[in-house]
Amino acid sequence: xxxxxxxxxxxxxxxxxxxxxxxxxxxxxxxxxxxxxxxxxxxxxxxxxxxxxxxxxxxxxxxxxxxxxxxxxxxxxxxxxxxxxxxxxxxxxxxxxxxxxxxxxxxxxxxxxxxxxxxxxxxxxxxxxxxxxxxxxxxxxxxxxxxxxxxxxxxxxxxxxxxxxxxxxxxxxxxxxxxxxxxxxxxxxxxxxxxxxxxxxxxxxxxxxxxxxxxxxxxxxxxxxxxxxxxxxxxxxxxxxxxxxxxxxxxxxxxxxxxxxxxxxxxxxxxxxxxxxxxxxxxxxxxxxxxxxxxxxxxxxxxxxxxxxxxxxxxxxxxxxxxxxxxxxxxxxxxxxxxxxxxxxxxxxxxxxxxxxxxxxxxxxxxxxxxxxxxxxxxxxxxxxxxxxxxxxxxxxxxxxxxxxxxxxxxxxxxxxxxxxxxxxxxxxxxxxxxxx
Amino acid sequence: xxxxxxxxxxxxxxxxxxxxxxxxxxxxxxxxxxxxxxxxxxxxxxxxxxxxxxxxxxxxxxxxxxxxxxxxxxxxxxxxxxxxxxxxxxxxxxxxxxxxxxxxxxxxxxxxxxxxxxxxxxxxxxxxxxxxxxxxxxxxxxxxxxxxxxxxxxxxxxxxxxxxxxxxxxxxxxx
Ligand SMILES: Cc1cc2nc3c(=O)[nH]c(=O)nc-3n(C[C@H](O)[C@H](O)[C@H](O)COP(=O)(O)O)c2cc1C
Ligand code: FES
Numbered sequence: 312x313x314x315x316x317x318x319x320x321x322x323x324x325x326x327x328x329x330x331x332x333x334x335x336x337x338x339x340x341x342x343x344x345x346x347x348x349x350x351x352x353x354x355x356x357x358x359x360x361x362x363x364x365x366x367x368x369x370x371x372x373x374x375x376x377x378x379x380x381x382x383x384x385x386x387x388x389x390x391x392x393x394x395x396x397x398x399x400x401x402x403x404x405x406x407x408x409x410x411x412x413x414x415x416x417x418x419x420x421x422x423x424x425x426x427x428x429x430x431x432x433x434x435x436x437x438x439x440x441x442x443x444x445x446x447x448x449x450x451x452x453x454x455x456x457x458x459x460x461x462x463x464x465x466x467x468x469x470x471x472x473x474x475x476x477x478x479x480x481x482x483x484x485x486x487x488x489x490x491x492x493x494x495x496x497x498x499x500x501x502x503x504x505x506x507x508x509x510x511x512x513x514x515x516x517x518x519x520x521x522x523x524x525x526x527x528x529x530x531x532x533x534x535x536x537x538x539x540x541x542x543x544x545x546x547x548x549x550x551x552x553x554x555x556x557x558x559x560x561x562x563x564x565x566x567x568x569x570x571x572x573x574x575x576x577x578x579x580x581x582x583x584x585x586x587x588x589x590x591x592x593x594x595x596x597x598x599x600x601x602x603x604x605x606x607x608x609x610x611x612x613x614x615x616x617x618x619x620x621x622x623x624x625x626x627x628x629x630x631x632x633x634x635x636x637x638x639x640x641x642x643x644x645x646x647x648x649x650x651x652x653x654x655x656x657x658x659x660x661x662x663x664x665x666x667x668x669x670x671x672x673x674x675x676x677x678x679x680x681x682x683x684x685x686x687x688x689x690x691x692x693x694x695x696x697x698x699x700x701x702x703x704x705x706x707x708x709x710x711x712x713x714x715x716x717x718x719x720x721x722x723x724x725x726x727x728x729x730x731x732x733x734x735x736x737x738x739x740x741x742x743x744x745x746x747x748x
Numbered sequence: 749x750x751x752x753x754x755x756x757x758x759x760x761x762x763x764x765x766x767x768x769x770x771x772x773x774x775x776x777x778x779x780x781x782x783x784x785x786x787x788x789x790x791x792x793x794x795x796x797x798x799x800x801x802x803x804x805x806x807x808x809x810x811x812x813x814x815x816x817x818x819x820x821x822x823x824x825x826x827x828x829x830x831x832x833x834x835x836x837x838x839x840x841x842x843x844x845x846x847x848x849x850x851x852x853x854x855x856x857x858x859x860x861x862x863x864x865x866x867x868x869x870x871x872x873x874x875x876x877x878x879x880x881x882x883x884x885x886x887x888x889x890x891x892x893x894x895x896x897x898x899x900x901x902x903x904x905x906x907x908x909x910x911x912x913x914x915x916x917x918x919x920x921x922x923x
Contacts (some may be wrong), residue, residue: 315896394786406851407890408892408894409892412893438782443892444797444834445846445888445892445901447901447905447906482794483793483794484793485793485796490888498911501789502789502818504827504828520786520787538766564894565896566852566856566894567894572896573895574895608850608852608856639852639856641852641894643855647855652855653851655849655851655854656850656851659850659851665831
């Protein structure tokens with residue numbers, strides 16, 4: 312629901328039903344709300360049965376790439392005799408995204424339940440929940456909930472009396488956006504620098520500690536108990552009737568220049584225009600939307616026309632020039648200097664590059680310096696071509712896609728808002744941004 | 749290791765004698781954590797957090813101690829410490845203030861919040877500790893709370909919806 316606002320009647324709160332409800336945080340409170348029924352059920356099933364249900368539900372990864380979760384789980388060879396691991400990705404560092412944080416703060420047991428089911432389904436006895444170091448409150452709530460779950464025998468060597476071992480541990484990060492990339496995350500758990508690894512081998516073959524590993528986002532795993540409780544069919548029917556590829560509900564975090572920022576949960580395929588105006592309340596008084604980035608700062612910028620024509624699902628956003636990504640909706644209005652914000656985004660990527668690949672290490676820095684020069688009023692007419700050439704060299708050429716992500720706002724910014732760049736270069740003066748009221 | 753332990757213990761200066769961290773209770777806590785992982789190396793991030801909680805920052809001497817405890821080299825440990833932005837390689841102010849200024853917060857006025865912290869703490873510049881040793885202010889990249897602009901972290905405390913007007917009261921409330 313639209314936490315911190317009241318739920319809107321067009322939302323469909325499944326994962327977010329208890330956001331803001333302090334009673335749901337404890338084990339007792341969670342059990343009163345139906346908690347751990349799905350895990351009990353799961354532990355009585357064969358792992359392959361669980362994976363089949365998740366596959367049938369159509370659930371896709373909520374961390375950014377949208378890979379079908381059941382298919383990912385089926386890559387884990389259950390009889391290979393090796394220890395398997397599940398890693399829950401709670402690094403949540405993609406600018407614009409703040410949904411996993413609320414799941415952990417308000418419903419830590421929901422995530423633990425999802426992690427336990429996922430671990431059992433892929434043949435793992437251990438799940439590490441990798442939480443970004445800055446999330447002190449979510450970490451404290453998750454650790455308290457884990458202590459409760461262990462004390463109650465829900466986790467441990469005889470999980471819920473099933474005779475099966477399921478362990479869930481928190482691993483605290485220490486400040487690095489790149490550790491959200493799945494192979495960097497595994498290196499970080501192993502006590503290494505968070506450098507992404509070259510694939511193959513893929514994690515399902517050689518992941519954390521060299522063993523078969525599955526990595527899933529917090530929201531992905533938190534959806535699994537609901538699927539087991541209500542059935543794959545129930546989940547598959549949520550979404551646009553004419554788009555069976557995107558199923559279920561999705562949390563969208565909304566931030567920037569909008570009346571009611573917050574987390575909203577809607578069925579995938581919801582009309583983006585209604586979302587922006589009805590649920591989020593539209594632009595601030597006296598202002599107009601200028602540009603929308605619907606899936607975290609790594610996805611292409613949309614014009615307002617593109618955004619208003621989009622349906623909010625994996626395919627719907629692609630049809631209108633962008634991607635669903637992590638569901639972090641960044642709204643930028645006509646009082647902002649868009650080029651300055653793109654420069655700030657580039658600086659983010661330059662700061663967060665792990666610096667392994669030359670194209671990324673140098674490219675993010677060059678891009679930032681050129682953009683900051685343009686914003687300062689010292690841009691030249693060649694700068695835009697240079698930026699596009701650098702962007703081309705940063706795309707599809709590195710170990711991970713952080714480099715590509717830095718190029719995205721530059722290329723789509725110049726492509727869709729070229730006039731904003733040219734105005735800065737022609738006037739050779741800093742455009743004054745009015746103070747935010 | 750608990751996330752809510754105080755991180756504002758007095759900070760020893762560079763070159764001060766190092767008192768070992770991993771003795772008694774802390775050593776037992778680390779050994780207990782060791783049961784969660786198949787390798788010793790995996791204890792590196794948790795061990796570094798324990799050092800930072802105990803000492804406020806991670807000195808070269810502390811890195812050498814961690815290296816010995818986990819059977820790594822000091823150079824390896826330093827390589828990891830320097831990768832992660834939250835580990836301090838130098839003493840910082842008693843109140844370490846991180847203001848998010850990434851684009852989603854920037855469009856909501858985060859730079860004014862940053863400037864207000866600089867002004868009211870008397871810090872000369874970002875990253876430069878105030879003369880009385882009380883404050884260090886830095887910019888931080890997205891804190892994962894973009895809908896609550898502007899989020900600010902002070903040591904291990906996470907504040908939401910900070911505006912320039914609130915800064916004096918926030919500072920007055922720090923112990
Ligand atoms: C630079 C970078 C940062 C990422 N950050 C995150 C993150 O913070 N959280 C997340 O769940 N996935 C993140 N991802 C995606 C993960 O690599 C991975 O695809 C995802 O965790 C898989 O989970 P899912 O299938 O449940 O979505 C990131 C990817 C890249 C390239
Ligand atoms: S951009 Fe400031 S918290 Fe995300």
